[in-house]
Amino acid sequence: MSSTDPTSSSGKKYDYDKPVTITFTAKEWFDLTRVIGELTMGDYAPDIKGWEWLQEVMGVADRQTIINLSNHIIKACN
Numbered sequence: 001m002s003s004t005d006p007t008s009s010s011g012k013k014y015d016y017d018k019p020v021t022i023t024f025t026a027k028e029w030f031d032l033t034r035v036i037g038e039l040t041m042g043d044y045a046p047d048i049k050g051w052e053w054l055q056e057v058m059g060v061a062d063r064q065t066i067i068n069l070s071n072h073i074i075k076a077c078n
Contacts (some may be wrong), residue, residue, distance in 0.1 A: 029077050036070040 024032065038044055040063050046054060054060040061069075 024077075029073070033070055033074055033077075036066060036073075040066050040070070 045063075051060075051063050055062055060066075
């Protein structure tokens with residue numbers, strides 16, 4: 001399994017405030033926002049203990065950060 005920290009494996013320094021451009025097809029955008037919604041708020045969303053595990057063990061961002069990212073993606077694509 002790869003690390004969630006991009007600096008640990010490559011040794012590169014990243015500017016985390018630098019804007020990034022990603023191009024999606026409409027289907028890719030729809031699929032991405034749908035899966036984010038499902039994994040954060042849907043039937044398959046982890047409970048509080050599940051989110052704690054994801055954050056502590058897997059290094060996943062917290063639920064609200066992921067929801068905010070999804071909202072940002074949706075706003076940019078509408």
